[in-house]
Amino acid sequence: EIVMTQSPATLSVSPGEGATLSCRAGQSVSSNLAWYQQKPGQAPRLLIFGASTRATGISARFSGSGSGTEFTLTISSLQSEDFAVYYCQQYDNWLWTFGQGTKVEIK
Amino acid sequence: EVQLVESGGGLVKPGGSLRLSCAASGFSFSTYSLNWVRQAPGKGLEWVSSISTTGINTYYADSVKGRFSISRDNTKNSLFLQMNSLRAEDTAVYYCTRGVDSWGQGTLVTVSS
Numbered sequence: 244e245i246v247m248t249q250s251p252a253t254l255s256v257s258p259g260e261g262a263t264l265s266c267r268a269g270q271s272v273s274s275n276l277a278w279y280q281q282k283p284g285q286a287p288r289l290l291i292f293g294a295s296t297r298a299t300g301i302s303a304r305f306s307g308s309g310s311g312t313e314f315t316l317t318i319s320s321l322q323s324e325d326f327a328v329y330y331c332q333q334y335d336n337w338l339w340t341f342g343q344g345t346k347v348e349i350k
Numbered sequence: 351e352v353q354l355v356e357s358g359g360g361l362v363k364p365g366g367s368l369r370l371s372c373a374a375s376g377f378s379f380s381t382y383s384l385n386w387v388r389q390a391p392g393k394g395l396e397w398v399s400s401i402s403t404t405g406i407n408t409y410y411a412d413s414v415k416g417r418f419s420i421s422r423d424n425t426k427n428s429l430f431l432q433m434n435s436l437r438a439e440d441t442a443v444y445y446c447t448r449g450v451d452s453w454g455q456g457t458l459v460t461v462s463s
Contacts, residue, residue: 286453337409339397
């Protein structure tokens with residue numbers, strides 16, 4: 244099993260500021276890395292796949308980078324609708340694994 | 351538009367069984383592998399199981415191996431998860447997914463006496 248570790252667990256950010264979320268894989272997953280946003284009571288929404296490709300309809304405020312074992316999700320100029328929990332996920336093999344999540348909260 | 355609609359969740363006693371279904375539409379069902387992912391109340395996401403396009407190859411998380419069985423019916427555009435010997439720790443919202451890009455809204459399974 245590939246362990247995915249996200250940091251920090253919670254990020255306090257003021258609206259209009261940027262945020263950087265990190266995700267580390269226990270072994271290389273190449274670029275087979277996705278980022279999701281989840282709000283209470285909703286299913287996860289895909290933001291980024293292939294480590295850096297934005298999903299359809301996702302704002303350019305969201306960008307992903309990295310490959311191998313180190314990945315970053317950057318959110319520029321946070322809007323009110325961006326406060327949520329974010330998960331990374333590797334799909335390098337059939338046995339998917341998720342990070343434990345980063346909660347982005349209003350400062 | 352891709353749609354995935356889960357059903358079959360509910361309250362079941364420990365040791366009981368439940369069968370989840372996922373009705374798919376808006377894409378060529380038989381050409382995609384499919385997955386189940388769950389989320390316990392207040393917790394993170396956990397991959398449960400995956401199935402190949404033909405259904406020949408199936409994969410399971412260690413936590414459910416030997417108790418859960420994934421299957422599909424490509425003639426009915428449907429995905430299934432048979433859950434046996436259910437435990438309290440199986441309590442979660444279960445999501446059906448097509449790859450990483452499409453998720454259903456989930457169905458809640460509660461295992462409690």
